[in-house]
Amino acid sequence: MILVSIPTSYRRPHMITYEKRNELWVRHDRQKSKMSIAEVRTAITATQELAMRVEALVERRKQIVSAERPLSD
16 A cells, blocks of 8 residues: 655646556545546646636735835935
């Protein structure tokens, strides 16, 4: 038996590669199962949307900070 610990991450899905097998797994409460194509698609789309939202937030924060910063002489 192999125990794999994956830290909390917003970058999903996570893939296991072992002995020429590539598998994507998902946990539902205490159960785990191989991901369906729909679950893989949903995970990738959600990750991309989260990344875009974070980038937009960072850009808005930069604009606010630069607008509040006094100009130097």
